[in-house]
Structures are given as structure tokens and as C-alpha cells.
Amino acid sequence: MFNTLTERLSSTFKNLRGKGRLTEADIDATAREIRRALLDADVAVPAVRQFIKQVKERALGQEVSEALNPGQQVVKIVQSELEEILGGETRKINLAKNPPTVIMLVGLQGAGKTTLAGKLSQHLKQEGHAPMLIAADLQRPNAVKQLQVNGERAGVHVYAPHPGVSSEHEDPTGDPVEVATSGMEEAKKRQHDIVIIDTAGRLGVDQELMQQASDIRAATNPDEVLFVIDAMIGQDAVATAQAFNEGVGFTGVVLSKMDGDARGGAALSVKYITGKPIMFASTGESLKDFEVFHPDRMASRILDMGDVMSLIEQA
Amino acid sequence: AKSNNVFSKGLLALLAQDDIDEDVWDEIEENLLMSDLGADPAMELVERLKERVTVEGTRDTETVREMLREELIAMVDPEMDRRLAATRKDDKPAVMMVVGVNGVGKTTTVGKLARVLVAEDRKVILGAADTFRAAAAEQLTTWGERVGVNTVRSDQEGADPASVAFSAVEEGINEESDVVLVDTAGRLHSKANLMEELGKVKRVTEKQAEVGEVLLVIDATTGQNGLAQAKVFTEAVNVTGIVLTKLDGTAKGGIVVAIQRQLGVPVKLIGLGEGADDLAPFEAEAFVDALLAS
Ligand SMILES: Nc1nc2c(ncn2[C@@H]2O[C@H](COP(=O)(O)OP(=O)(O)OP(=O)(O)O)[C@@H](O)[C@H]2O)c(=O)[nH]1
Ligand SMILES: Nc1nc2c(ncn2[C@@H]2O[C@H](COP(=O)(O)OP(=O)(O)OP(=O)(O)O)[C@@H](O)[C@H]2O)c(=O)[nH]1
Ligand SMILES: [Mg+2]
Ligand SMILES: [Mg+2]
Numbered sequence: 040m041f042n043t044l045t046e047r048l049s050s051t052f053k054n055l056r057g058k059g060r061l062t063e064a065d066i067d068a069t070a071r072e073i074r075r076a077l078l079d080a081d082v083a084v085p086a087v088r089q090f091i092k093q094v095k096e097r098a099l100g101q102e103v104s105e106a107l108n109p110g111q112q113v114v115k116i117v118q119s120e121l122e123e124i125l126g127g128e129t130r131k132i133n134l135a136k137n138p139p140t141v142i143m144l145v146g147l148q149g150a151g152k153t154t155l156a157g158k159l160s161q162h163l164k165q166e167g168h169a170p171m172l173i174a175a176d177l178q179r180p181n182a183v184k185q186l187q188v189n190g191e192r193a194g195v196h197v198y199a200p201h202p203g204v205s206s207e208h209e210d211p212t213g214d215p216v217e218v219a220t221s222g223m224e225e226a227k228k229r230q231h232d233i234v235i236i237d238t239a240g241r242l243g244v245d246q247e248l249m250q251q252a253s254d255i256r257a258a259t260n261p262d263e264v265l266f267v268i269d270a271m272i273g274q275d276a277v278a279t280a281q282a283f284n285e286g287v288g289f290t291g292v293v294l295s296k297m298d299g300d301a302r303g304g305a306a307l308s309v310k311y312i313t314g315k316p317i318m319f320a321s322t323g324e325s326l327k328d329f330e331v332f333h334p335d336r337m338a339s340r341i342l343d344m345g346d347v348m349s350l351i352e353q354a
Numbered sequence: 355a356k357s358n359n360v361f362s363k364g365l366l367a368l369l370a371q372d373d374i375d376e377d378v379w380d381e382i383e384e385n386l387l388m389s390d391l392g393a394d395p396a397m398e399l400v401e402r403l404k405e406r407v408t409v410e411g412t413r414d415t416e417t418v419r420e421m422l423r424e425e426l427i428a429m430v431d432p433e434m435d436r437r438l439a440a441t442r443k444d445d446k447p448a449v450m451m452v453v454g455v456n457g458v459g460k461t462t463t464v465g466k467l468a469r470v471l472v473a474e475d476r477k478v479i480l481g482a483a484d485t486f487r488a489a490a491a492e493q494l495t496t497w498g499e500r501v502g503v504n505t506v507r508s509d510q511e512g513a514d515p516a517s518v519a520f521s522a523v524e525e526g527i528n529e530e531s532d533v534v535l536v537d538t539a540g541r542l543h544s545k546a547n548l549m550e551e552l553g554k555v556k557r558v559t560e561k562q563a564e565v566g567e568v569l570l571v572i573d574a575t576t577g578q579n580g581l582a583q584a585k586v587f588t589e590a591v592n593v594t595g596i597v598l599t600k601l602d603g604t605a606k607g608g609i610v611v612a613i614q615r616q617l618g619v620p621v622k623l624i625g626l627g628e629g630a631d632d633l634a635p636f637e638a639e640a641f642v643d644a645l646l647a648s
Contacts, residue, residue, distance in 0.1 A: 078393050081577030084384045147575065148600065148628070149457025153488075179628070180496040181489045188488035206496045242603040271455065273390040273577020275605035282604075296456060299542040301579035324456070324487070 066098045069113045073342070080341045082304030083277045086311040094120055118338055124310055125317065126334035132163075132318070133262045133290070138232040139171075141223070141259050145252055145287050146267035147279060148240030151295035151321055153182060155267055156237040157189030158321065158329040163233050164195055171196045171231035173222035175215040175255060176239035177203035186237050193326055196229065198222045215239070219255045236261070243282025252287040264289040265318070268305055270296050276305040277312050284313045295321035298328065306337050379404060389606035389645045390577055395615070399425055423642060429611055432638040434620040438595070439566035440471060440533050446563040447479075447526040449534045451519075453552060453591060454571035455583055456540030459599035459625055461490065463571055464537045465497030466625070466633035472501055476532035481522025482507035483515040483555055484539035494537050500630055515539065515551065516558035523562035534563075543586035556591045568593050569622070574600045574607035584613040593617075598636065599625030606645045 070091050077087045097120070098113050134140045142159065144152040153176070160170040172190045174197060176182035183203040190197035200221065201213030219236050226234045238255060241248035256264060266289035268276065283289055292309055297320040306317055317337075322328040379400055386396040399422070406412075406421055440448050450467070452460045461484070468478045480498045482505055484490035491507040498505035506522035519536045526534035538555060541548035556565055570593040572580050587593050596614075598607045601624050610621050621636040 075393055078387060079578055081390075081579070084388050088384070147603070149459065149573065151457065157488075179493075180500075181492040184492050185487075185489035192488075204496065205492065206499045209500060242600075244602075244604055269457070269573075269575070271573075271577060271579045272575045273580075273605070273609065274388045275390070275575045275603070278604040279575070296542065298545075299455070299579070300544040300582060301577070304577070 080302035080304035081273045083308035086308050121338035122334050135262050139226045139234045141234045141261040142263045143236045143261040150267045150269050152267045156235050157193050157326045160195040161193035161326045168233045169231050170233040171226045173236045174199035175219045177211040178239045180204045198225050216254045220258045243279045249286035265291050267293045270294050270303040271301040272305045276308040280309045280312045291318040293319045298322045390608035392612045426642045430638040436620050436622045447531045447534045449563050449565045450567040451536045452569050453538050458571045458573040460571045464535045469501040469630045478503045478533045479526045479531045480505040481519050481536040483519040483536050485513045485515050486539040516555045519555050519559045543583045549590045553590050569595050569597050571597045574605040580609035595622035597623045602626045
């Protein structure tokens with residue numbers, strides 16, 4: 040049993056080598072291995088189905104290249120299609136014409152929102168902005184304190200009028216929508232040009248909390264709503280991305296915990312389901328671990344493409 | 355929208371036909387894949403079903419559905435020992451460590467578990483061995499107060515986690531506690547230095563008392579990476595049980611099937627929410643029924 044795409048493809052290539060033209064059967068064989076690789080990388084099943092169909096169509100219609108053998112040709116097609124889907128138009132954070140620019144963070148529990156709030160604020164501060172953080176998660180124990188610590192590390196002001204759930208307050212104090220609204224006033228008064236709102240983690244099926252997120256959005260009219268999603272997520276990426284897109288509506292995606300060894304097929308799934316751009320990758324627990332998203336690297340990662348490309352060179 | 359019902363299109367269409375079409379089996383396989391079961395188990399199940407449908411010559415949807423349910427339950431193995439080691443041993447408290455990657459629900463699970471144990475009249479102490487993440491010790495202390503137990507923690511940020519765990523067990527011994535629950539920092543299994551640190555936390559703790567239970571927390575939304583997590587954590591600290599959290603969402607947690615099969619480590623508990631009472635024992639049949647439900 041071959042385990043990696045590289046291993047499996049190289050056995051497929053053995054059969055393909057020396058042929059001048061790609062037959063439908065050849066394409067099917069390669070496509071099967073690629074399907075398996077995508078599934079192992081947690082790409083959503085409907086996205087895999089659609090993707091493979093597209094690749095097959097393109098491969099069949101393709102003129103035979105002089106330089107590449109048929110197997111190489113299919114892999115090239117796969118890689119370019121993946122990059123295209125993941126990339127699309129890349130863009131920076133939308134800045135408001137009339138500051139403050141408002142950035143709201145949403146996502147499932149534990150996705151990495153509060154950590155990202157710290158990272159983004161540090162990053163924007165380094166770019167010459169004066170960001171302020173708003174602590175609108177009053178529910179998860181000590182979420183406010185966690186944001187305050189991150190803000191302190193980044194050297195940015197944290198607006199936290201309510202401590203939220205903590206040892207002293209068993210029940211949530213204050214209302215997240217109200218905190219977000221008054222935070223906007225505070226930011227204007229203090230002349231911050233960027234506001235980042237940290238919100239509680241919530242499930243796609245939690246109607247009440249989804250409504251709350253939607254209310255925060257309505258009250259603050261954000262320039263960006265960033266959906267933070269864990270790179271380790273599996274097939275649930277589809278239902279979750281859909282629920283957040285319909286429930287709150289987001290403008291961009293941040294893929295977190297990219298410092299791990301998950302292949303991160305969710306990137307493809309979320310893009311496929313929502314069409315929203317993946318803007319950043321979160322790559323560690325410290326505030327500096329944050330980068331702009333690279334579609335080409337992600338395509339290689341999902342398919343184990345680094346190895347595959349060297350394989351092509353050998354073939 | 356989402357269609358996790360294995361029989362939504364696949365088998366019904368299949369059984370209406372005389373010829374069993376490869377595409378139809380593919381669809382069934384896809385439906386299994388959608389619960390994060392993983393390619394190997396899904397393919398294996400479909401092969402077995404194919405075989406049984408041929409051998410037993412059945413064409414009845416209900417029968418095939420029942421077959422699939424049976425096969426899945428067998429795969430999840432209802433016979434595994436899922437009890438928790440939570441009683442004093444050798445005149446010392448039972449020590450449990452909770453481990454896992456970042457953000458899966460370790461601290462919350464410690465809180466919930468303490469609640470269950472307290473309800474059974476056991477005396478519990480918490481150890482805040484996550485000295486790394488912002489406000490992690492505060493979070494655990496809040497949980498401790500919520501369920502009425504003490505938390506041993508260090509006042510210094512970045513203190514040695516092993517020595518906090520050591521002190522917690524020491525206090526548990528002095529206080530004659532029944533159980534000491536040690537919360538640890540989230541860490542990615544791919545980071546060798548952090549896994550080494552975790553090994554040290556366990557070794558140092560065991561200078562006080564045996565760590566009888568190492569619970570690995572897996573988030574139900576986790577995809578195929580969960581298997582790598584389980585392998586590496588098991589190598590580092592010999593995991594004795596899995597806690598599958600966040601099953602209150604839409605994720606099915608199918609990856610635990612492969613984890614149990616490959617590593618022989620049973621899922622012992624499930625997390626069903628953010629509240630103190632949202633913890634339940636794992637039940638193979640209920641898990642499979644949820645997996646098959648749309
Ligand atoms: N390794 C790694 N850990 C991360 C990354 N981003 C966040 N984390 C960790 O993941 C855990 C959860 O992060 P949080 O920022 O608290 O996540 P959250 O989305 O705010 O969680 P809730 O508020 O509970 O919903 C923490 O242990 C973070 O340190 C990342 O990019 N890499
Ligand atoms: N819906 C739901 N949320 C959960 C469950 N268990 C934990 N959570 C939430 O998930 C988030 C992370 O939980 P924590 O207990 O802080 O996770 P952790 O593994 O200790 O995180 P780190 O220490 O940062 O690695 C919090 O928002 C919890 O409220 C569960 O079973 N269901
Ligand atoms: Mg948070
Ligand atoms: Mg924790």
C-alpha cells in the first residue's frame with residue numbers, strides 16, 4: 040500500500056512513461072490517486088468531486104505537450120487548477136475611508152481568534168497604524184484577560200469595560216453588542232484608526248450566538264469580518280463555513296495553526312464553498328507568527344507537491 | 355445543504371437498479387468520508403458491504419442500512435474498556451493528565467471532569483500546568499471555583515510546567531485527595547521540543563505518584579490529522595483514553611474510529627458543550643447512530 044501521493048503517483052507514472060498520448064484510462068488512474076490525496080488532506084468531498092471532474096475535462100481536451108510526458112502533464116494541470124482556486128484575487132485589508140477601520144473576528148470555539156487579535160494588532164501597529172482591541176467575548180472563562188495579556192504584549196490599547204466570566208463573575212457581565220458599540224465610541228475619542236473586535240467562539244448550529252454575531256456586525260458595520268478556521272479541521276469545514284457565511288457573513292478567511300503538519304485541505308473547501316479569499320495564515324502561538332497567505336505554497340502542501348515536482352523532474 | 359445521510363441518494367438508487375453501479379458505491383463511500391472516517395476505513399466498509407450484499411443477496415434498503423450500522427459498530431468496538439482510573443491507589447490520589455493540540459477543549463474538559471468527580475463525592479484538586487498561554491491559569495481557576503475545587507498554580511508567567519504539576523500532586527497527597535487533574539498547555543504534536551516538555555511533565559509528576567490516566571483531547575471537527583496527533587502523543591506520554599469534544603456541533607468525529615483501531619486507545623468521554631455538565635461517557639452505538647444520521 041502506497042501512502043503518499045508521491046509514492047502512488049510514481050507507480051502510476053511508471054505505466055504512463057513512454058506513451059505519446061494520454062488516454063482516458065491513464066487520466067482516470069492518475070485522477071484516482073489525486074482524489075485519494077485530496078481526501079487525505081481533508082478537502083471537502085463535494086469540492087474533491089468537482090475538482091477532479093474539472094481536471095479530467097481539462098486533461099482530455101489538452102494538446103499533447105512536447106516537453107512533458109502525459110503523467111507530468113496531468114500533475115501540472117492539477118497544480119495550476121489548485122493554485123487558481125486558492126488564489127483568485129489577492130488583496131490587503133480594506134481600510135475605511137473615514138477611520139476607524141473596523142475588523143471583526145469570528146469562528147468556532149478554539150479556532151485562534153483571540154490570539155489572532157493580538158497578532159493583527161501588532162502587525163498593523165508595525166505598519167504605522169494605531170489599533171485598539173475590543174473584548175467582546177464575555178462568555179468563555181477569562182477570555183477578556185487573555186485578550187488583555189495579548190494586547191499588552193503587542194503594546195496596544197484594549198477596551199474591556201466588562202471582565203466577562205472569571206473567578207469573580209460566574210455569569211457573563213455586560214452585553215457583547217453593547218461593548219462593541221461603546222468600543223467604537225472609545226476608539227473615535229482616542230483617535231485609533233483601526234479597531235479589532237474579538238468575539239466568542241460559536242458553533243454554526245447555535246442560532247442564538249450566530250444572531251449575536253450578526254448583531255455585532257450590524258452595530259459596528261465592519262470593513263472586514265475575518266473568519267478564522269483551524270487548518271486541522273476536516274469535512275465539517277463545509278457546514279461551518281456555510282453557517283458563518285450565512286449567519287454573519289464574512290469578507291475574508293484566516294487559516295490558523297499552519298505551523299502544524301496538517302495538510303490543510305480546508306483552505307480549498309472554504310474557498311470552494313464561499314468563494315471568499317484566504318488572506319492570512321496564522322503560524323504559531325506568539326504574536327509574530329503571522330503571514331500573508333501564499334496560494335502556491337498551500338497548493339503544494341495539500342498535494343505534497345514539493346515532492347511531486349521533483350518527481351516530475353526525474354521522470 | 356449538508357447531506358450526511360448515507361442513504362439519501364446512494365442506496366435507494368442502487369437498490370432500484372438491477373445492476374449495481376460502481377458510481378453508486380462511490381457515493382456511499384463519499385457519504386462515509388464526509389464524517390471524517392478516513393479513506394481506508396470508508397473503502398474497507400464499502401468493500402465489506404458489497405460482499406455481504408452479494409453473499410446474502412439482499413436488496414432491501416433497511417437490511418443494508420442495518421448491515422452498515424452493524425459493521426460500523428463492530429469497527430468502533432463496544433467491548434473496549436472505557437472506565438476511568440479515578441480512585442486512590444497505594445494510598446495516593448489518582449492522577450490524570452489532560453493533553454492535546456491547541457484549542458481542542460482541554461481546560462474545559464478538566465473543569466467538567468472535576469464536576470463529575472465532585473458529584474460522586476470525590477475530593478479533587480486541579481493543577482494548572484499550562485504556564486504558557488495567556489490567562490490559561492486564570493481560566494482553570496475559574497473552572498475550579500465554578501465546580502468548587504482548589505487549583506494549584508504558579509504566580510509566575512512561564513513557570514516550569516513540570517514543577518507546577520509536581521506541586522499539585524504533592525498537595526493532593528497532603529490533602530488526601532482522591533483525584534488530581536493536571537491541565538497542560540496546548541501543543542502541536544509536530545513540535546518535538548514541546549512534546550519532550552510534556553514527557554518531562556509526566557516523568558516529574560510520577561516522582562510523586564503514578565499518572566494513571568492520560569487523556570488526549572480530540573476536537574470532533576478534526577480531520578485526518580487527528581491520527582498523527584494520537585500517534586505522537588501516545589508515543590510521548592502513553593495516552594490511555596480519548597476525550598472527543600465539541601460533538602454538539604455538526605462534526606461527527608469519525609477520525610476516532612481510525613485512532614481506536616490503529617492505536618487501541620479507547621474513546622472514554624465526549625464533550626457536548628461549553629457548560630460544566632456537558633460531558634458524557636462515550637457509547638459506541640449512539641456514536642454510530644449520530645454518524646449515520648443526516
Ligand atoms: N500552534 C498554534 N497555536 C495557535 C495558533 N493560533 C492560536 N493558537 C493556539 O490555539 C489555542 C486557541 O487560541 P485562541 O486564540 O484562544 O482561540 P479562540 O478562537 O479565541 O478560542 P475561543 O475564544 O475559546 O473560541 C491557544 O492555545 C492558542 O495559543 C497558531 O497559529 N499556531
Ligand atoms: N461547543 C463546544 N465548545 C467547547 C467544548 N469543549 C470546549 N469548548 C470550547 O472550546 C474553546 C477552547 O476550550 P479550552 O478548554 O480553552 O481548550 P484548550 O484545549 O484548553 O485550549 P488551549 O489550552 O489554548 O490549548 C472554549 O471556547 C471552550 O468553551 C465542547 O464540548 N463543545
Ligand atoms: Mg477567544
Ligand atoms: Mg487550556
